[in-house]
Amino acid sequence: MTSIDVQDLTKEYGATRAVDRLTFRVEPGRVTGFLGPNGAGKSTTMRLVLGLDRPTSGSATLGGRAYVTLEEPLRHVGALLDAGAAHGSRTARDHLRVLAASNRLPGRRVDEVLEEVGLAPVARRRVRTYSLGMRQRLGIAAALLGDPRVVLLDEPSNGLDPEGIVWIRELLRRLAREGRTVLVSSHLMNETASFADHLVVLGRGRLLADMPMRDFIHARVEPSVRVRTTDGAVLRDLLARHGYDAVEREDRDDGGGDGDGSGGRWIVRHARVADIGRLVSGAGLPVLELAALDGTLEQAYLDLTAAETEFAARPASPSPIRPQEV
Ligand SMILES: Nc1ncnc2c1ncn2[C@@H]1O[C@H](COP(=O)(O)OP(=O)(O)OP(=O)(O)O)[C@@H](O)[C@H]1O
Numbered sequence: 001m002t003s004i005d006v007q008d009l010t011k012e013y014g015a016t017r018a019v020d021r022l023t024f025r026v027e028p029g030r031v032t033g034f035l036g037p038n039g040a041g042k043s044t045t046m047r048l049v050l051g052l053d054r055p056t057s058g059s060a061t062l063g064g065r066a067y068v069t070l071e072e073p074l075r076h077v078g079a080l081l082d083a084g085a086a087h088g089s090r091t092a093r094d095h096l097r098v099l100a101a102s103n104r105l106p107g108r109r110v111d112e113v114l115e116e117v118g119l120a121p122v123a124r125r126r127v128r129t130y131s132l133g134m135r136q137r138l139g140i141a142a143a144l145l146g147d148p149r150v151v152l153l154d155e156p157s158n159g160l161d162p163e164g165i166v167w168i169r170e171l172l173r174r175l176a177r178e179g180r181t182v183l184v185s186s187h188l189m190n191e192t193a194s195f196a197d198h199l200v201v202l203g204r205g206r207l208l209a210d211m212p213m214r215d216f217i218h219a220r221v222e223p224s225v226r227v228r229t230t231d232g233a234v235l236r237d238l239l240a241r242h243g244y245d246a247v248e249r250e251d252r253d254d255g256g257g258d259g260d261g262s263g264g265r266w267i268v269r270h271a272r273v274a275d276i277g278r279l280v281s282g283a284g285l286p287v288l289e290l291a292a293l294d295g296t297l298e299q300a301y302l303d304l305t306a307a308e309t310e311f312a313a314r315p316a317s318p319s320p321i322r323p324q325e326v
Contacts, residue, residue, distance in 0.1 A: 002028060003025050004152075004183060005060070005061045006023060006049070008057065009023070009045065011048060011056050011205075020204070020205035022045065022058070027181065029176060029177075029180075031198070032183050032184070033192040033213065034185040035192065035200070040204060040205065041204075043154055046079070046081060046152050046154055050077065051067035072103040074099065074145055075147070075148060076149060077151075077152065078148040080139040080142070080156055082154075086135065089128065091127070092114065092138050093114065096113065096138075105146055109147070113141040116144065117138070117140050119137050133159040135159070140153070149181060156168050156186075172195045176197065183200075189301055190298065193297040193298075197212065197213060198213060199216050201216075201305070203304075208304055216297070220295065220303045221294075221295020221303070222295070223272060225276045226249075226267055226268075226293055227276055228264070229285045235266060235280065235285060238280065238283050245269045245270065247269075
């Protein structure tokens, strides 16, 4: 199995330390989301892993080997770093055929990956006529060409239409199921939440988090419960007697209640759905609605990176944050 190992990695550009003593491992068989604010060092780290730049110190290896020592590297590692990398005057098919030939890959792989990324019908068009999303698909085709064990994708959803976004999500999940090592950078938190199992988060070149996505969210966003019963006042007193901090939330649609005289929904902070359900039904109150409010990756991420964002356009959000009251 091929992991990516980043060990004490540092990269300086003049006075800028883009990557700062970074150590983490990307394991096979899962999708690792690579997150961090603009300028955090994600692309630089990927470039160092791919041997496109030399570290100032430390190392980045694939299955224990530096990229530059790999023969026919596309057979080991596929990467999408810059969707504009293909030559505009070439057709997509020719672009891939050149790549395949230089890595001694069979020509049939070109047609297979063009089919896989949905570009087969336009494969003979020049790349300069491609839209951003089509170029992105071509970059992904190039990454998959050598059937590699390791896949690194920098912002793969960039420019993709909704169908393309669903497609990339399913592709990433499948690559992980096949036991490949998949590292994907993104600024789209909902997207990342839909495909990542694990997260590596950077801030100003340093490692801020390296953990399962679920743990990352649970550690930062307090769990809450949404509940509605036939009698809001009785519910409020009951919850208060048991020490729960609950607030009534006006319904957005009709300004309160569902026409059944029950009042609005209550959001109970620091609560688990089983505890609130037991309490309310134990008191004999009919439950009209009961739901766990899970924190989102976006909330957890913003909480962590608020202090790390070099180019923040607004003040940091208060902490701790609550799940979205949807
Ligand atoms: N070739 C370079 N020369 C000088 N500085 C660079 C170079 N490449 C990156 N940097 C600097 O290194 C830091 C990290 O940049 P990097 O592109 O790795 O961040 P990133 O996390 O990928 O950001 P983004 O999310 O905006 O793509 C930034 O301060 C950037 O300006």
